[in-house]
Amino acid sequence: xSPTNNRPSAKTRAGLIAALLCAVSFWNCSSETSTADxxxxxxxxxxxxxxxxxxxxxxxxxxxxxxxxxxDTLHLVHSANDVNFNMDLFPSDQWNFRAKIYxxxxxxxxxxxxxKLSAGTVVNLNIQxxxxxxxVYVEIPLGLSxxxxxxxxxxxxTSDKDSYVIPMTQTATAxxxxxxxxxxxxxYDIEIALFDSDGKEIYKLQDKFMLTEDSPVPNLxxxxxxxxxxxxxxxxxxxxxxxxxxxxxxYRKPKADELLITEVxxxxxxxxxxxYEFVEIYNGSLDTLxxxxxxxxxxxxxxxxFMPITISEIPPNETIVLGNPSSANTPAxxxxxxxxxxxxxxxxxxxxxxxxxxxxxxxxxxxPDSLHPNVVPALGSSKYGSSSQLNxxxxxxxxxxxxxxxxxxxPGAI
Numbered sequence: 001x002s003p004t005n006n007r008p009s010a011k012t013r014a015g016l017i018a019a020l021l022c023a024v025s026f027w028n029c030s031s032e033t034s035t036a037d038x039x040x041x042x043x044x045x046x047x048x049x050x051x052x053x054x055x056x057x058x059x060x061x062x063x064x065x066x067x068x069x070x071x072d073t074l075h076l077v078h079s080a081n082d083v084n085f086n087m088d089l090f091p092s093d094q095w096n097f098r099a100k101i102y103x104x105x106x107x108x109x110x111x112x113x114x115x116k117l118s119a120g121t122v123v124n125l126n127i128q129x130x131x132x133x134x135x136v137y138v139e140i141p142l143g144l145s146x147x148x149x150x151x152x153x154x155x156x157x158t159s160d161k162d163s164y165v166i167p168m169t170q171t172a173t174a175x176x177x178x179x180x181x182x183x184x185x186x187x188y189d190i191e192i193a194l195f196d197s198d199g200k201e202i203y204k205l206q207d208k209f210m211l212t213e214d215s216p217v218p219n220l221x222x223x224x225x226x227x228x229x230x231x232x233x234x235x236x237x238x239x240x241x242x243x244x245x246x247x248x249x250x251y252r253k254p255k256a257d258e259l260l261i262t263e264v265x266x267x268x269x270x271x272x273x274x275x276y277e278f279v280e281i282y283n284g285s286l287d288t289l290x291x292x293x294x295x296x297x298x299x300x301x302x303x304x305x306f307m308p309i310t311i312s313e314i315p316p317n318e319t320i321v322l323g324n325p326s327s328a329n330t331p332a333x334x335x336x337x338x339x340x341x342x343x344x345x346x347x348x349x350x351x352x353x354x355x356x357x358x359x360x361x362x363x364x365x366x367x368p369d370s371l372h373p374n375v376v377p378a379l380g381s382s383k384y385g386s387s388s389q390l391n392x393x394x395x396x397x398x399x400x401x402x403x404x405x406x407x408x409x410x411p412g413a414i
Contacts, residue, residue, distance in 0.1 A: 134216030278323030300344030331412025
């Protein structure tokens with residue numbers, strides 16, 4: 001905060017700092033300012049402002065920025081998942097709020113609002129954001145094993161005035177195309193081509209779209225390559241013949257290195273009602289996997305208890321969560337686990353089996369021991385609230401502790 005006029009008292013500044021640390025709502029905050037039973041500050045010299053940025057879901061959001069100009073000057077920066085700003089502000093006949101959204105490394109959307117703030121009031125404000133530029137983002141699922149054999153690709157964007165050729169970047173599970181920022185109001189032809197390790201084209205698609213303020217990032221994500229692909233085959237040295245080849249069926253039982261244990265919360269914070277013990281399982285294949293004969297085994301002492309995974313299937317690139325989620329933090333696909341063995345806070349083992357075959361397993365502990373020199377990091381019994389999460393980019397070395405980290409729980413999200 002950079003004050004210009006009417007420098008606030010130390011007491012008011014402390015209350016303001018505490019309010020800014022709220023993640024979602026200032027009603028749950030405590031500060032040095034006394035409060036009445038209804039939670040509203042008895043310090044009537046400031047107005048409480050809850051401001052929310054309204055915008056459509058946009059990939060690659062870097063940050064949300066809010067500048068406030070009035071009796072004071074504030075510059076606030078939030079992460080992409082926190083659209084709420086909560087502030088104690090001095091009363092003024094004119095407060096100006098200017099919001100910005102940065103995405104894909106550049107300024108993408110802006111919004112502005114002016115209002116009057118009176119002493120002791122509680123105000124809820126919304127700023128409608130407007131796109132000033134757009135970009136193209138395409139994610140192509142490849143699966144952990146990349147069974148389609150895609151090694152490279154390019155995306156070509158062509159308008160009346162410009163042409164762009166964008167190479168594909170590759171993660172552990174997907175191929176990614178993302179353009180630079182593009183002007184709105186232009187029509188584009190798009191062509192995406194994917195190639196195998198020999199540089200032969202094995203997939204191509206073409207489409208048209210127009211970038212507008214209402215659609216600054218067109219929905220071009222490919223959900224599956226499982227329909228048909230164009231496969232170039234060398235029939236003879238003097239000619240190539242392009243054939244259409246159907247890929248294998250997309251509904252089957254899982255194999256090794258397809259179902260992964262990707263997150264474990266063994267010691268939830270008892271003071272946080274949104275947290276609960278859970279195990280997250282990820283389908284890293286391009287197929288829907290049948291789970292009829294799959295079980296999860298938990299060991300927190302000398303015995304292991306296996307329980308069936310009571311859901312019949314898991315779609316590609318999706319997760320299931322085994323736990324008892326609270327209504328405030330419920331993933332899309334979950335399995336209630338009343339009666340299962342409690343996960344040990346400081347150590348334990350988890351085993352995933354299908355048809356009696358172990359597909360994945362891990363041992364987590366607060367520190368290594370003589371029998372387990374390399375463990376998934378976990379909190380000790382006196383610490384709570386962080387989950388062990390796998391960096392999927394390092395899935396091939398997931399038995400190494402360096403592939404895991406302790407951070408805020410994200411059940412159902414890779």
